[in-house]
Amino acid sequence: MTVAYIPKLKHYYIADGGLAPMPSEFESAASKSQIHAYDDTGKYINSSKPGYDNRSIYYNPNSNKLETVTYNVSSDVGFSPNTGIYSIDLTDTGELKDTSGDVFGFNPAFGDAATMPSYNPETKQYYAKQERSNKVWVVDLKSRDKVGEISLDLTKAGVAFDDISDHFVAYSGVKGEELVVLDVDHKAALIFDLNGKYVGKSELPKSLKLHAQNHYNGTGYANNMLFVYRENEGEFGTYYGFNVLN
Structure with missing residues (x-):
């Protein structure tokens, strides 16, 4: 659903999602969703199937791990197996393995089941x-309740909540321009600070073809770029990265 980048390895990682964990006659419940690795030129490396219905993938410099947040991390729609936050195992050269480790179980502080959270390594x-809102919940894993709520000033940005990505807000790491949201309907990246104040926008190419699904998935932020998925390009679609901050 999103994109991660590990600077030391110079590898990108893209997580699929949408396939719920299903048990079989011989195996415990596991999702068939995959994670894919690419080098920094976009060349495909390999794929893995660690068993999670991924919603958000990111590199955590604090743990030095590639980590994934699953669908229903909050247990908003009831408990399900293989739900929470997990670390994805890699080889020394950055190839994906099918194995993984536990990071954290479900936490109701994440709110909506389909949220695609972004991670701030400075504050953890x-x-x-x-x-269907302008609300961003701030989550600390030590708490079972949200530790903050940010209201994005969509009125100042000139958009409505149904113009923008429904489940994803990016954390950029740039002071005063920390939050980035994809404006699907107007083909732009909207920039906000951590108080929700509208800072500005960066227009995306007019030729970029976005679809309804871009409201719900197919976005990401990694290596200082906003990534947008084009479903109809390439055999399985293509992610494009845009530098949207000054």
């Missing part, structure tokens, strides 16, 4: 966009 907090 997550920003979880809530669907």
Whole structure:
């Protein structure tokens, strides 16, 4: 659903999602969703199937791990197996393995089941966009309740909540321009600070073809770029990265 980048390895990682964990006759419940690795030129390396219905993937410099947040991390729609936050195992050269480790179990502080949280390594907090709203919940894993709520000033930005990505807000790491949201309907990246104040926008190419699904998935932020998924390009679609901050 999103994109991660590990600077030391110069590898990108893209997480699929949408396939719920299903048990079989011989195996415990596991999702068939995959994670894919690419080098920094976009060349495909390999794929893995660690068993999670991924919603957000990111590199955590604090743990030095590639980590994934699953669908329903909050247990908003009831408990399900393989739900929470997990670390994805890699080889020394950055190839994906099918194995993984536990990071954290479900936490209701994330709110909506389909949220695609972004991670702030400085504060060790997550920003979880809530669907059909301008609300971003701030999550600290030590708490079972949100530790903050950010209201994005969409009025100042000249958009409505249904113009923008429904489940994803990016954390950029740039002071005063920390939060980035994809404006699907107007083909732009909207920039906000951590108080929700509208800072500005960066227009995306007019030729970029976005679809309804870009409201719900197919976004990401890694290596200082906002990534947008084009479903109809390439055999399985293509992610494009845009530098949207000054």
